[in-house]
Amino acid sequence: VNNHTLNLEEIVENIQPPDQKIMKQAREHTSRLAIPPRALGMLHEMGERLCGITRSLNPVMDAKAVVVMAGDHGIVEEGVSAFPQEVTGEMVKNFLAGGAGINCLCRHVGARVIVVDMGMKADPQSLGLLTNDTFYAHKIAPGTANFAKGPAMNREQAKDAILYGFERASALFQEGVCLLGTGDMGIGNTTPSAAIGVVITNASVDEMTGRGTGVNDAGLQRKKTAIQKGIDINQPDPCDGLDILSKVGGFEIGGIVGCILAAAFHKKPVVIDGFISTAGALIAHALCPAASQYLFAGHCSEEPGHKTMLKYLGLEPILNLGLRLGEGTGGALAMNIIDASAKVFREILTFDQAGVSEKKS
Amino acid sequence: VNNHTLNLEEIVENIQPPDQKIMKQAREHTSRLAIPPRALGMLHEMGERLCGITRSLNPVMDAKAVVVMAGDHGIVEEGVSAFPQEVTGEMVKNFLAGGAGINCLCRHVGARVIVVDMGMKADPQSLGLLTNDTFYAHKIAPGTANFAKGPAMNREQAKDAILYGFERASALFQEGVCLLGTGDMGIGNTTPSAAIGVVITNASVDEMTGRGTGVNDAGLQRKKTAIQKGIDINQPDPCDGLDILSKVGGFEIGGIVGCILAAAFHKKPVVIDGFISTAGALIAHALCPAASQYLFAGHCSEEPGHKTMLKYLGLEPILNLGLRLGEGTGGALAMNIIDASAKVFREILTFDQAGVSEKKS
Numbered sequence: 001v002n003n004h005t006l007n008l009e010e011i012v013e014n015i016q017p018p019d020q021k022i023m024k025q026a027r028e029h030t031s032r033l034a035i036p037p038r039a040l041g042m043l044h045e046m047g048e049r050l051c052g053i054t055r056s057l058n059p060v061m062d063a064k065a066v067v068v069m070a071g072d073h074g075i076v077e078e079g080v081s082a083f084p085q086e087v088t089g090e091m092v093k094n095f096l097a098g099g100a101g102i103n104c105l106c107r108h109v110g111a112r113v114i115v116v117d118m119g120m121k122a123d124p125q126s127l128g129l130l131t132n133d134t135f136y137a138h139k140i141a142p143g144t145a146n147f148a149k150g151p152a153m154n155r156e157q158a159k160d161a162i163l164y165g166f167e168r169a170s171a172l173f174q175e176g177v178c179l180l181g182t183g184d185m186g187i188g189n190t191t192p193s194a195a196i197g198v199v200i201t202n203a204s205v206d207e208m209t210g211r212g213t214g215v216n217d218a219g220l221q222r223k224k225t226a227i228q229k230g231i232d233i234n235q236p237d238p239c240d241g242l243d244i245l246s247k248v249g250g251f252e253i254g255g256i257v258g259c260i261l262a263a264a265f266h267k268k269p270v271v272i273d274g275f276i277s278t279a280g281a282l283i284a285h286a287l288c289p290a291a292s293q294y295l296f297a298g299h300c301s302e303e304p305g306h307k308t309m310l311k312y313l314g315l316e317p318i319l320n321l322g323l324r325l326g327e328g329t330g331g332a333l334a335m336n337i338i339d340a341s342a343k344v345f346r347e348i349l350t351f352d353q354a355g356v357s358e359k360k361s
Numbered sequence: 362v363n364n365h366t367l368n369l370e371e372i373v374e375n376i377q378p379p380d381q382k383i384m385k386q387a388r389e390h391t392s393r394l395a396i397p398p399r400a401l402g403m404l405h406e407m408g409e410r411l412c413g414i415t416r417s418l419n420p421v422m423d424a425k426a427v428v429v430m431a432g433d434h435g436i437v438e439e440g441v442s443a444f445p446q447e448v449t450g451e452m453v454k455n456f457l458a459g460g461a462g463i464n465c466l467c468r469h470v471g472a473r474v475i476v477v478d479m480g481m482k483a484d485p486q487s488l489g490l491l492t493n494d495t496f497y498a499h500k501i502a503p504g505t506a507n508f509a510k511g512p513a514m515n516r517e518q519a520k521d522a523i524l525y526g527f528e529r530a531s532a533l534f535q536e537g538v539c540l541l542g543t544g545d546m547g548i549g550n551t552t553p554s555a556a557i558g559v560v561i562t563n564a565s566v567d568e569m570t571g572r573g574t575g576v577n578d579a580g581l582q583r584k585k586t587a588i589q590k591g592i593d594i595n596q597p598d599p600c601d602g603l604d605i606l607s608k609v610g611g612f613e614i615g616g617i618v619g620c621i622l623a624a625a626f627h628k629k630p631v632v633i634d635g636f637i638s639t640a641g642a643l644i645a646h647a648l649c650p651a652a653s654q655y656l657f658a659g660h661c662s663e664e665p666g667h668k669t670m671l672k673y674l675g676l677e678p679i680l681n682l683g684l685r686l687g688e689g690t691g692g693a694l695a696m697n698i699i700d701a702s703a704k705v706f707r708e709i710l711t712f713d714q715a716g717v718s719e720k721k722s
Contacts, residue, residue: 034455036574036575040682041682041685082720082721087717087718090716090718093716094710094716097715100395100710100715105704105705212397214398318682320681321401321403321698323402323404324397324400325400329401336469339469340465340466343465343466344462344465348462354451354452354460355451356451359443359444359575360444360445
């Protein structure tokens with residue numbers, strides 16, 4: 001399956017943290033703006049981090065793209081989702097027709113939508129979908145195995161998912177994309193995400209597991225049982241990101257991991273969306289802690305474990321609007337705020353330039 | 362001074378709450394979208410409220426404008442601000458040159474900036490500023506009187522400020538603006554705003570008073586003392602919005618009140634910014650409770666009393682990014698989210714339209 005230019009070790013070795021010296025220069029610039037000290041709060045921190053990430057005091061965030069990774073999950077056999085599995089393919093079709101939430105919000109913020117079949121059960125051709133520069137097929141398998149009974153995938157498949165995500169995102173950066181968002185589609189995928197959250201943050205299954213698309217009380221119980229069973233049977237090693245991804249993860253989550261590593265590798269910011277993308281970020285952090293410094297947390301999901309994940313990664317969510325759709329929607333909406341933070345940094349005049357009197361001593 | 366088409370009573374009498382029947386139809390539409398039930402959280406509530414406000418199931422929020430009301434404050438004599446009073450005029454000049462935070466964020470969200478001299482101390486001509494369709498002069502007086510020693514203005518001036526704000530905003534709506542933001546510039550204006558907050562919400566001076574642009578401990582104490590003195594001397598009537606505005610308010614705050622009433626009168630949404638705009642909203646609510654149903658709270662300010670004000674008005678802030686700049690900046694940034702909520706309502710396909718399977722029973 002694997003035929004990738006770089007291997008995972010080469011990628012990880014070449015990721016450096018954002019440039020602290022440029023971030024210091026950026027903070028000095030902010031202190032000269034004709035506003036009360038740091039009066040635009042988090043927008044300043046975001047803008048300065050964009051400087052450190054891009055190694056530039058002129059951060060520009062115009063060309064945006066969201067990659068929506070799609071995959072199916074054997075774990076749905078355990079009755080963990082409120083929606084039938086065919087919805088994964090149906091929604092991918094909807095994404096390519098432009099009718100979904102992610103399409104609406106990407107049009108709104110001026111972002112391209114790229115969809116990747118990383119391993120959904122449906123055959124794209126039977127859905128009438130052709131691959132093109134908006135839709136890519138890299139079906140590792142038609143859905144993962146049920147991780148309550150054994151590993152979701154093998155280690156080579158996990159590596160393949162990450163490396164394909166890396167290459168897809170790298171191609172976008174090479175085409176000029178300067179701000180990338182990650183999205184997901186996969187019925188049942190809050191279940192592997194919660195399992196990843198439990199293994200990496202050491203939170204309890206109860207704390208990490210929510211209702212996803214809206215499972216009822218009995219389904220929530222089945223979901224918790226399946227997650228605990230999966231962890232007990234597979235014993236994923238909390239220090240080995242690849243082990244966790246292969247044992248309790250998903251193909252689309254692996255693709256998201258690859259996108260995040262690509263952003264860090266290419267010195268570009270990446271906006272993660274909600275619970276599933278953040279599970280990907282946890283894996284990326286396990287593989288390469290420095291990569292998480294390239295992350296922006298688009299929003300805080302309604303999924304209860306999301307806060308714990310974000311806290312573990314040291315990320316402050318940009319938006320908190322009670323979203324729980326996935327697809328990349330929260331990250332897409334937050335791209336507008338990230339773009340604004342770059343403009344605040346670039347465009348507001350200093351006291352000197354504007355001829356405004358400074359604070360009284 | 363007064364030569365207005367409508368008087369305040371006529372305006373208030375003609376304000377009706379948003380249309381509940383259309384909002385119910387809007388909620389029914391949302392329930393058919395191909396997403397888990399209400400999975401875009403607050404975006405749905407916002408979009409449905411836009412339907413009720415505009416009396417339409419096709420809310421469009423493209424043409425945006427922010428009105429920045431400028432005025433000076435006699436209360437600065439009491440040493441309540443970290444910045445010298447000449448900054449009000451200097452910043453107005455900066456707004457008209459396009460170099461301030463509000464210019465940057467309005468360009469970003471595609472909103473026009475309109476600046477009004479409601480009563481700043483500086484003479485616009487001596488600053489080299491000409492009135493045009495971006496800058497209007499309606500200087501009621503060169504700053505309010507020091508309200509720690511008596512009323513900030515008389516009742517006729519308060520009415521004039523509101524009616525001029527009403528007419529300015531009405532003109533924008535008649536030109537096609539569909540989403541209005543309110544902004545402010547006035548050194549010292551967190552002091553009258555806190556006084557208004559105390560009188561209307563019944564919170565304590567301690568709870569309602571913050572550091573504004575960054576006053577030090579001694580200045581904060583002077584500010585609290587001045588507010589208490591102003592309330593004790595003037596005894597504003599908590600049930601009479603005009604009395605409160607005239608005794609402890611400001612000309613730019615009156616202008617903001619007028620903008621809010623105009624939005625409600627013309628059935629348009631209005632985004633308030635932070636502490637000063639919300640003080641204006643409290644006065645508008647005191648004059649006409651139904652008007653507050655046309656409000657969107659752009660963000661939660663760092664000014665500590667702002668949460669109390671928003672709670673009093675029953676408003677949930679859209680953004681929470683630690684902003685405390687004023688000028689209308691938080692409201693401007695939130696316009697993008699409001700616009701997104703209208704598109705979410707209009708553009709996401711239903712289960713039927715998208716051919717997506719519904720939730721399992």
